[in-house]
Amino acid sequence: MSIAITTQFICFIILSLVVIIGALGVVLLESIVYSAFLLGGVFMSVAGLYLLLNASFVAAAQVLVYVGAVNVLIIFAIMLVNKKEDLKPINDIKSRRVISLSICLTLLSLLIRVDLTNVWRLSSPQNSIGEESTIRIGEHLFSDYLLPFEVASVLLLMAMIGAIVLARRDVMSKDISTGLPVDQELIEKSSEPLLTNKN
Amino acid sequence: MNLESIPLQAFLIVSSALFCIGIWGLLNSRNAVRVLMSIELMLNAVNINLMAFSSFIDNNLIQGQVFTIFVITVAAAEAAVGLAILLSLYRNRVTVDMESFNLLKW
Numbered sequence: 001m002s003i004a005i006t007t008q009f010i011c012f013i014i015l016s017l018v019v020i021i022g023a024l025g026v027v028l029l030e031s032i033v034y035s036a037f038l039l040g041g042v043f044m045s046v047a048g049l050y051l052l053l054n055a056s057f058v059a060a061a062q063v064l065v066y067v068g069a070v071n072v073l074i075i076f077a078i079m080l081v082n083k084k085e086d087l088k089p090i091n092d093i094k095s096r097r098v099i100s101l102s103i104c105l106t107l108l109s110l111l112i113r114v115d116l117t118n119v120w121r122l123s124s125p126q127n128s129i130g131e132e133s134t135i136r137i138g139e140h141l142f143s144d145y146l147l148p149f150e151v152a153s154v155l156l157l158m159a160m161i162g163a164i165v166l167a168r169r170d171v172m173s174k175d176i177s178t179g180l181p182v183d184q185e186l187i188e189k190s191s192e193p194l195l196t197n198k199n
Numbered sequence: 200m201n202l203e204s205i206p207l208q209a210f211l212i213v214s215s216a217l218f219c220i221g222i223w224g225l226l227n228s229r230n231a232v233r234v235l236m237s238i239e240l241m242l243n244a245v246n247i248n249l250m251a252f253s254s255f256i257d258n259n260l261i262q263g264q265v266f267t268i269f270v271i272t273v274a275a276a277e278a279a280v281g282l283a284i285l286l287s288l289y290r291n292r293v294t295v296d297m298e299s300f301n302l303l304k305w
Contacts, residue, residue, distance in 0.1 A: 027224035111215035159276035166283035
C-alpha cells in the first residue's frame with residue numbers, strides 16, 4: 001500500500017476505536033434502532049480495516065453483504081417486531097451480569113496474552129501481493145476451493161427457501177394427508193394484527 | 200515510530216475485544232434481535248482475525264481472504280434464517296424477550 005506509515009497508524013487507531021466503541025454501543029444502548037445503525041457503522045469500519053490489510057475485494061464484499069444486506073435485514077426485523085413491552089424483572093440479574101462480565105474479561109485477558117506472548121512466524125516481505133489479491137481469490141475459488149464455492153450456492157438456496165417457509169404467514173387450512181381441518185391454534189396464536197394497532 | 204507496518208498484534212487485540220463484546224452481548228441481551236447482532240459482531244471479529252493472518256503470515260496464497268468470503272456467505276444465510284425464525288417466534292409468542300423462550304428448559 002502506498003500510504004505513509006503514519007497515516008496508516010492514524011487510520012488504524014481511528015477505525016479500531018470506532019469498531020470497539022460502536023460494538024459497545026450495539027450491546028449497551030437502550031434503543032434497539034440506535035444499535036442497528038451503530039452496527040452498520042461497525043461493519044463499515046471493519047471494511048476499512050480490511051482496506052488497511054490490502055484486501056480491497058473483501059472490503060467491498062463486506063460493505064455489500066453486511067451493510068447492504070444483513071444490516072438492512074436487521075432493520076426490517078426491528079420494524080416488524082418493534083413493540084414496546086415491559087420486560088419482567090429478573091431477580092438475580094446482578095449476579096448474572098457480574099458472572100458474565102468476569103467470564104468475558106477472563107477470556108479477553110487470555111486472548112490478549114496469547115496475542116502478545118506468542119511468537120508469530122511472519123512471512124518476510126509483508127503485503128507483497130497488494131492489488132493482485134482479487135485475481136488470487138478468483139483463482140482460489142475456481143481451482144482448489146471449487147467444491148466449497150458450489151456448496152455455498154446450495155447453502156444460500158437452502159437458506160432462502162427456509163427463510164421463506166419460516167416467515168410466511170398463510171398456513172394451510174387442511175392437512176395434506178388426512179384432509180381434516182388443521183387446528184390453527186397450534187400453529188399460530190390468534191392475536192390482533194401487528195401493524196394496525198399503533199395509535 | 201520506525202515500524203514498517205502496523206503490527207499483527209494490534210489487529211489481533213482489536214478482534215479479541217470485538218469477540219468478547221459480542222459474547223457479553225449474547226449472554227446479556229433481553230431482545231432477540233440484539234442477540235443476532237451480537238452474533239454478527241462475533242463473526243466480524245473472526246473475519247478480522249482471518250484477514251490479519253492472511254495478510255501477515257500467508258500473503259502469497261491468500262487463503263484467509265477466501266475463508267473470509269465463505270464466512271461472509273454463511274453469515275448472510277444465518278442472518279436470513281435467524282430473522283425468519285425470530286419472526287415466526289414473535290408471531291407465536293408475541294414477545295421478543297429471551298427470558299420467555301423457555302420451552303426447552305428442563
